[in-house]
Amino acid sequence: MNVIVIVESCFGNTYQVARAIADRLHDAGSQAELVDAAAAPSLPTADLILVGAPTHNLGLPSAATRAKAVKKGAATPAAGVREWIDRAEPTDARLFTFSTRFDSSWSGSAARAAAKSLRRRGVSAERGEDFVVTGVSGPLAPGELDRARDWAATLAP
Numbered sequence: 751m752n753v754i755v756i757v758e759s760c761f762g763n764t765y766q767v768a769r770a771i772a773d774r775l776h777d778a779g780s781q782a783e784l785v786d787a788a789a790a791p792s793l794p795t796a797d798l799i800l801v802g803a804p805t806h807n808l809g810l811p812s813a814a815t816r817a818k819a820v821k822k823g824a825a826t827p828a829a830g831v832r833e834w835i836d837r838a839e840p841t842d843a844r845l846f847t848f849s850t851r852f853d854s855s856w857s858g859s860a861a862r863a864a865a866k867s868l869r870r871r872g873v874s875a876e877r878g879e880d881f882v883v884t885g886v887s888g889p890l891a892p893g894e895l896d897r898a899r900d901w902a903a904t905l906a907p
């Protein structure tokens with residue numbers, strides 16, 4: 751199976767999750783490529799597309815929230831998943847979103863926002879998992895990388 755994992759990350763936590771997912775899929779025999787959202791193709795050649803972003807202001811990062819992240823010490827790209835979705839083309843591939851966020855009832859979810867925006871564009875997408883960070887710059891909560899690997903195993907059994 752050909753898999754592309756498209757990721758945006760300000761402090762590296764979502765990237766770590768994406769890396770764990772890609773490695774697990776690779777171990778299961780898939781061709782798994784990890785690409786930054788800013789450089790991702792609009793129509794990836796893949797059987798499975800996974801799209802991950804950090805949750806900002808309850809949803810997907812924007813230019814304004816990325817600028818806030820930079821003020822908190824992030825090395826942040828100029829474009830990310832929101833901009834990729836703006837140019838994403840409908841695909842026959844299965845597509846799942848994922849995110850990182852706080853473990854709180856008010857957190858919102860970039861995974862939920864991304865799936866909704868994709869569907870609004872006519873790209874079929876399913877909301878995948880949210881992975882928990884314990885602070886704005888991380889780290890991930892204990893066990894979250896294992897949970898990411900376990901989730902990946904369900905996507906390409």
Ligand SMILES: Cc1cc2nc3c(=O)[nH]c(=O)nc-3n(C[C@H](O)[C@H](O)[C@H](O)COP(=O)(O)O)c2cc1C
Binds near residue numbers: 764765807818822856
């Ligand atoms: C500007 C800004 C807004 C944020 N808003 C939220 C939020 O609404 N809900 C939430 O759970 N986390 C929020 N966070 C925390 C992020 O989810 C956290 O920084 C992210 O998961 C870390 O992932 P990364 O290392 O890939 O950037 C926010 C962080 C920043 C910088």
